[in-house]
Amino acid sequence: MDFLNTEHQVRYLDYITRDSTYDGDVERKAFFYLLAAHETRDIDRIYDFEERSIRPEVLDNGLSHGEAILIKFAFHLFNGWECESIIDMFSTLSGDLRNAVLSAIKIRFKME
Template identity: 40%
Template structure:
């Protein structure tokens, strides 16, 4: 798994440990990968995920900090988790900067177990 930074990796591991997430639970791990890779989402994890119930907080959509690319990342995370949240791919990548685009692509690859290696198709 590719992490943007040591903080991203540490945050991901902390979320998984706190939730007692099974290694095979790629849905939840993809969610935590996105949340730990965004400083704003990491700081606001309690508004996004209920660790005691092991559920996402759909009411997070009402939070003022969810705008533009941040909201798109939450849409993607909730969608990869398996909720009915809709994630429009064209809108997603139009709202993300380069760093968060890579974060989104890596989460998608992880969720669907696509090999991380990049293949040259020439």
């Protein structure tokens, strides 16, 4: 698994450890990989580690367009949540986050 930087890897490992994500859970691994790619992300507003579930109400809390797109796509990889088109997503996100999206897709569909 390739990471954008050391901080991305540290956040990802923290998330899967806190969640006790097992190795074969590609949905959660892709979800956490993508969310860990954005350094300002407050994971506890997005995911409930005790219930092991997403918190869709985060989408109603004044996110930027790019943040909302990224979170919706992470939800989509996790459970099929409706998200924006690939064109809208890629025209909004930066190069590093575009690469993280592609890597998360590869994780989710076991393409690595």
